[in-house]
Amino acid sequence: MRAFSYVSAPDVATAVRAVSETPNAKFLGGGTNLVDLMRENIEHPDVLVDVSRLPLNGVEELPDGGLRIGATVRNSALAAHPLVRTRYPVVSQAVLNGASAQLRNMATVGGNLLQRTRCLYFYDTASPCNKREPGSGCAALGGFTRDAGILGVSERCVATHPSDLCVALVALGAVVEVESTRGTRRIPLTDLHRLPADTPQRETVLERDELITAVELPPVPAAANSRYRKVRDRASYAFALVSVAAALRLDGDTITEARLALGGIAPKPWRANEAEHVLTGARATEETFDRAAAAELDRAQAVGDNAFKIELTRRTIVATLRELTHEGSRP
Amino acid sequence: MTRTVDGEHLVGQPIDRIDGPAKTTGGARFSAEHAYPGLTHAALVPATVSRGRITAIDTAAAAAVPGVITVLTHGNAPKLNPPKRPTPANLSTLVSGTQVNYLNTDEVHWDGQPVAVVVAETSHAAREAAALVHVSYERLPAVVDFAAEEPNAVAQKGNPVMPGSAKKGDADAALAVAPVTVDARYTTPQHHHNALEPHATTAVWQGDELTVHDSTQSITWLRKHLALRFGVPEAKVRVLAPFVGGGFGGKGFAWPGTIIAVLAARATGRPVRLLLTREDVHRAVGARTPSAQRVALGADTGGRLTALVHTSVTRTSRVGGQPEQVTAPAQHLYDATNIRTAQSQTTLDWMPNTSMRAPGDAIGSFALESAIDELAGELGIDPVELRMRNEPERNPIDGKRFSHRMLREAYALGARRFGWENRSPEPRSTRDGRWLVGMGVATAYHPAMQFTANVTVRLAADGTVTVRCGFQEMGMGNATVQAQIAADALGVPFEAVRVEYGDSALPASVMAGGSMQTSTVAGSVLAACGKLTRRLSTLARRTGMQGRTPTEILTAARVPFIDAAVGSDTRLGALAGQARMLAKVVRDQRTWAKAACGAHFCEVRVDADTGEVRVSRWTAAFDVGRVINRKTAFSQLRGGIVMGIGMALFEEALVDRRTGRIMNPSLSGYHVPVHADVPPIDIACLDEPDPTMPLGILGVGEVGITGVAAAIANAIHHATGSRIRDLPITPDKLVT
């Protein structure tokens, strides 16, 4: 880790100005990802502007029944919030399935959205990596790709986005609010992360000096019957091989509303639009679930040794929807 | 003499470990926690090529980091004597982890070999600077792909304590005609130790006197090794390791960190602390070799084994490495009419492999005990019953007598506690919601050995006893156990005994390895206590104080204390001791087949959709001879099982076959079990002393891990019908 300077911002305007005016400055949330990357010599900011103490740590109910979650709400506080647990259980489950209790106590919502890939070669400064050093090549190709994506990847980069929280949020149609010296803008979470294409180093649509201030969840009736299912190599404290965030509203055995998103398989939290399309209005049967999974995975492609992910994703989608159907149809 | 165990005796009691309070209150100082005036901090720079020559090292940027004192490379480091070639005639030569003369050569022999060290006023400065050292290499062709090299493996040499190949009858011919057979290939990947405490050294030179705090399992040998490498008399070197935060074999030898810390202290004239990063632990300390194994079994329709073939290929390095007894269990476990075992090795441009908990036996038992389960399936015989039908009366390979073998009893006890009779024989026949449930069983087996240790015991007139011995405590409870033994032998309370250990200034002991430290030290403590008892009775007779307490006798005799010593630390004494020890080990090996053994029973749950495995129940019944302390012994056995769960389901070094570079050198990438992966573990011990070992101890350090991976693989097969022969058993292997 290189030496750097640190400032703690008292308010949003100061934070935004500080980063905007200092060439190699970065926002610091809980530091659980950024400081790791600095220790591993992957990121080298000269200045850290700590935003974790900004007064953005509330969860408020919106007039339409949605929620506004401040960007500095700690992951553990988010998971424990009563409104989150009852209206959007999938969010609470996604957070609790990630990292460890200690990390969740530190990590912020804003930081979680912007955490970077866990690709083994990205973390190894002795390996070429287009994301870390644009144009140097991608060492993952031809190497270990068990954690690589099956959807949305490019020849330049096959890495996945590691966040669990994002998968739940993207399924619910969350909107991200961003502040900069140029004002405020609202970005649907589905549009926040970019696909790698030829520029894997550009991971989001944010400018360097744009501060995430809040995430808003619209009211989603189906979300009361929602679930986050994470498949991983050990029972806890491991990133997802595949994860599924799903919500179903049923009228008898007809699906009236469906939300589905996938994690661990793409460079961004993956909203499963194709699958949702098949599900909505269809009967909640194993056959429908199979068709929905097949529709989403139609364009999935294996990269080296991750072919198992296509089958595993299919199975996990079907299993999660099956469980929700049993639970949703219970009186 | 051994006393019987009853309520009055300490041996057998679950006494709290005496180092517990120091460890739980933070009072225990580990090797990176010693403060010295002027202390400096070091950080290693690892090579990033598997084979090559250093053409240039640019240290300018590193040297410019504020706080950096020096950057040492092969260009400016002090000269170091090369390590001696390993020979069994001088066991201390085995202690060098590699044959490389660090920072004294421009040659690179593995990806991760330290090629420079930064010494700085703070650890942050040292690490920041280490990342700025730029090394240029001439790359040379390197052989790094174990799987690709397998066909080029050559036969591995055996030695007196580690048999190589063995043969009885004609196993291949018997296999060809056997009515029922299993013939399968199993593989295990490279494993890393990952003890809680990363390897650490604090080195201090005062003139030509060297003091080293090192997280070593081998104080005595490390001291000899440092004396040799740095060209000073052994008497000038003191190695201290009273607390070691776990070793498992990974701290048995001298790895680069230790040598380079001492070198850096010599170069700077200041005390140096070098605490390896987790990445360094993976790149600069030996690991468990990967293996490819074949087990072929032939049986008659009644399940009696007619043929047993077990062969293995492991890896060694061009610059050192340990042979492993992968096929040893096949020589002892089953009464097969014909047996053939053979071990071979490939040689790679790789970090030399090293011992890791039950070297050889841990991975060999995975293959053998999986194959036996497969055979049970072929035969339609219960796997426990199949084992009972093939339980030998004498050591199968050579007909030697067992000094002790209670595997039948262990199976009976374990099966009863576990409820094995409730298992339905059909695979994939039990389901609980989304979970497929299965039960598996496997045998644990680990050879028992006893070496020799020098010990002095002092009995003082105030009634206190001091045991002095340079053994090491890595959390196993050895100090507690030796205090129990001495207290019983001298008839004093437990609290009256103080045990001094972990210091090379004490009488020399064995390394902590091979599950033999407790029995070895116990043998010497008992002998010394015997001497003291005899001297005490002489004094009692002389003073007319027969039948009185030691305090009364010594007071009457006006003697402040009496001492007894076993072994001698003079040069001649040490040589004689080593000769005696080797002779005894060889004699013992010729006479007896001696081992700790046991039976693992487990239940697993496998998610029917995703292939996620959860181990839900565990019972293990062991024959480990006499149990001295139920608490510490059971904790060792339990720890072995936890480590075995890791081996079965998670652990795997990802070595890029293009470069030979480890890609997951961290605890986030290299998975070990977390609490949620470990079920309650029920341990039972038969607690019958072995007649040929001091106090009847057979050792508990390693037997626990053997058989664990097979028990889990067998349970997974029972749950799902899928037989996975390649570790670790991750979900991808169960969904495709």
Ligand SMILES: Cc1cc2nc3c(=O)[nH]c(=O)nc-3n(C[C@H](O)[C@H](O)[C@H](O)COP(=O)(O)OP(=O)(O)OC[C@H]3O[C@@H](n4cnc5c(N)ncnc54)[C@H](O)[C@@H]3O)c2cc1C
């Ligand atoms: C061992 C380990 C295991 C983990 N396991 C999981 C897991 O299983 N699942 C999972 O989802 N995650 C996991 N994580 C990742 C963890 O969730 C993230 O590290 C965490 O959410 C990041 O939040 P933070 O506040 O600490 O971010 P920081 O590390 O502070 O910042 C991350 C990035 O976000 C930027 N940033 C922070 N706040 C803002 C803001 N308000 N506006 C704009 N930019 C901002 C920073 O500049 C930085 O680029 C794991 C982490 C570790 C270390």
Ligand code: SF4
């Ligand atoms: S997959 Fe992406 S992050 Fe990984 S090495 Fe390739 S370019 Fe880098």
